[in-house]
Amino acid sequence: MTEPAIGLVLHSSEGVAHRFDPGALGLELLPTGGPGALSHYEVLNEPADLARWAAASRLRPDPGGLVVSPEDVAAARYLRDALWHIAVARVHGEPLPAPDLVVLNEAAAWRPPALRLAPDGGRTWRTPITGTQVLAAVARDAVELFSGPYADRVRECSAHDCRLVFVDVSRPGRRRWCSMEHCGNRHKVRAHRSRSQAYEAPEG
Ligand SMILES: [Zn+2]
Numbered sequence: 267m268t269e270p271a272i273g274l275v276l277h278s279s280e281g282v283a284h285r286f287d288p289g290a291l292g293l294e295l296l297p298t299g300g301p302g303a304l305s306h307y308e309v310l311n312e313p314a315d316l317a318r319w320a321a322a323s324r325l326r327p328d329p330g331g332l333v334v335s336p337e338d339v340a341a342a343r344y345l346r347d348a349l350w351h352i353a354v355a356r357v358h359g360e361p362l363p364a365p366d367l368v369v370l371n372e373a374a375a376w377r378p379p380a381l382r383l384a385p386d387g388g389r390t391w392r393t394p395i396t397g398t399q400v401l402a403a404v405a406r407d408a409v410e411l412f413s414g415p416y417a418d419r420v421r422e423c424s425a426h427d428c429r430l431v432f433v434d435v436s437r438p439g440r441r442r443w444c445s446m447e448h449c450g451n452r453h454k455v456r457a458h459r460s461r462s463q464a465y466e467a468p469e470g
Contacts, residue, residue, distance in 0.1 A: 284448040289433040292408030294323045301347040316342050320400045331393030338397025345373050353431045356420045373405035425449035
């Protein structure tokens with residue numbers, strides 16, 4: 267049995283699916299929407315939406331063991347928007363915004379899901395897992411990320427029209443794109459086009 271791929275499946279404005287792995291659970295909530303103009307991308311509207319996101323996240327809970335309430339959805343959006351402000355401040359080397367830290371640190375204090383050792387030596391989560399527990403895991407991961415050795419590797423995608431944030435955990439540390447299949451590929455196509463245009467341009 268192969269492990270399912272890590273990362274969320276997103277759709278471009280043209281409807282093309284691509285996989286985006288932000289590199290850490292603490293950043294995985296960001297593509298579900300966000301504050302201001304990012305609210306255009308909102309996908310967390312009801313408990314089933316948050317459960318679907320959690321099941322696809324790197325937490326990999328048993329989808330049948332998730333219990334999500336409408337309050338959890340509101341809390342998820344609240345935490346996510348705070349994480350956006352913190353992540354963007356981190357990317358730009360600015361001080362981390364105090365009100366958003368209050369939101370994050372509050373969620374990090376909630377009870378997280380409990381790991382269990384399975385008879386086959388694998389790991390599972392103790393079920394049921396509540397929406398609050400999922401958010402606690404996200405918040406704790408974000409605290410570790412933003413205070414940890416990879417905090418300086420939190421970046422925005424290099425495409426001028428893409429705001430996705432990821433942490434580059436690769437050894438060389440040269441990740442530039444949210445995903446090679448999407449923005450990386452668009453960049454290659456553009457670079458190729460401008461090279462061939464330059465080549466074909468008449469000397470003037
Ligand atoms: Zn991108």
